[in-house]
Amino acid sequence: MCGIVGYIGFRDAFPILIKGLKRLEYRGYDSAGIALNNGNIKVYKCKGKVSDLESFIGNDDISGHVGMGHTRWATHGVPNDINAHPHKSQNGHFTLIHNGIIENYAELRKKLSNRGYSFKSETDSEVLANLIEYIYLKGNVTPEIAIRLALTKVEGAYGLVIMANKQPDTLFAARKGSPLVIGVGEDEYFLASDATPIVEYTKSVIYLNDNDVAIIKKDELVLKNIKNDTLTPKVQKLDLDIGQIDKNGFDHFMIKEIYEQPKAISDTFRGRVSATHDITLGGLYDILPKLENARRILIIGCGTSWHAGMVGEYLIEELARIPVEVEYASEFRYRKPVIYKDDIVIAISQSGETADTLAAIKMAKEAGTTVLGICNVVGSSIPRETDGGVYTHAGPEIGVASTKAFTAQVTVLTMIAILLGKRRGSIDNYLYKELIDGLISLPNKIEEVLKHNNVIKEISSHIKDAPNCLYLGRGYLFPVALEGALKLKEISYIHAEGYPAAEMKHGPIALIDEKMPVVVIATKDSSYEKIVSNIQEVKARKGVVLAIVTQGDTVIKNMADYVIEIPEIPEQLAALLTVIPLQLLSYHIAIMRGCNVDQPRNLAKSVTVE
């Protein structure tokens, strides 16, 4: 989704803006632009990558200590030079960059047209620039008042940075629904839609809240809300290192993040699972009594986080015997679900900023329900909107296709399920201990799976040209099948579907022929015999089978075309291990097909609009 970066201070703004935009590339975008204020606001923008923007600017004079930059992910209007941000108001009094959607833009555009405004772009953002200008000129008010008044008239979401022509020493920033972070330096301030462009300059940050407006000069920050109440900024310390957002010698962020999983999982359970087999989740401490007596748990999320939620459903129902429903946040928020006050909602999100998940949380809170969050990005919106929760601490995930965030989310859900099972007396001591030991053994077992990278790469070369691919699994491995299929389609653009293996007979079996690779996740668990039969059914129809099996399996080895072995693990934890070869498989296939794995077409890392 759109990325925002801004700078005001004593340094040259341009290099900071360009570097910041490159740091934000991972969010997904189709055009880029910057504005520099050197007493006179200059705007450069074009369709394409940040590097295209650099070539476009060429040798122009790019001096200036105040500036802002934007990467756009199209919502209103196609990706082109004109729709790219920044947008200037008609008479040039205001220049802005915007992340989010102004929902009543059509109505505002019409009103402004009736008052003589014309529009260069198809964007909702230009409408806002003109609305601010209209109020400024008509009301003869200061830029700050015009901005605040305009924001009271818009519906929708925004993260905004605005320059006023008559106030060249100031940047204005505002937030509602779309994240914005201010980095605080000595005589300088940085702005960004997430902390990645800021971390190399300062670790002191202020996260704007909804309806905040910041008026920023190089040596002064005034924080207000749109109603003009003055607020006290809360400066927080950023727990992020620059090394965490570099590729560290890997070719892509995705492969780096796949390889980081042993560490990410250790970081997720560090300090929470003790050698004496205790689980402590500080962020749930006050809510645990409510959670263990919940009538029902509703898990909401999108994309990969929804898949993690499904594993969570299986875990919590089996181990804690509490009914669980998992739902896409986008469906939940619009379909009028029944929500009881003694339900608990768990929202799962890597970024903590997904618009649909945030909206679903608001709805659940309005229904009087306790809402918990499982998020990766510290200080993001979801942890701030929820009553409690657990950070995954997987470190920054930059690759658009989620990998380590998934395993970290499942690790948290596993800890929650085991903890609830223990407190409710629904798991015996033997299983409790086995699962905790299993969790502790996971980082080493993932290292073992990663050693098969070359084998997986070789197998990938046989699958890379398939137009379709089917992923099958049962029980805990069904969500893994869904996740494996999602990884493949996201980054290699091969059509892939995940199915419960037994459902194959009710449709997908019709697709199977010698051209159809079928990835079967078939480790030794309580459904093993059944999945062996499913593999036979595929082989009988000449399908090409790649099976993920438990080390030492000979039965499936004799039937499948390719196998990848993983170490033995209790079935409740198998999702955490079996997903690793599927991540590697999609990575290698995408590379072999010449795809951009870190920034797949049309996708965004953090979907901050609905």
Ligand code: G6P
């Ligand atoms: C986007 C990303 C996915 C991610 C989903 C949910 O679609 O491309 O990788 O799973 O959003 O994001 P969240 O940050 O809420 O986990």
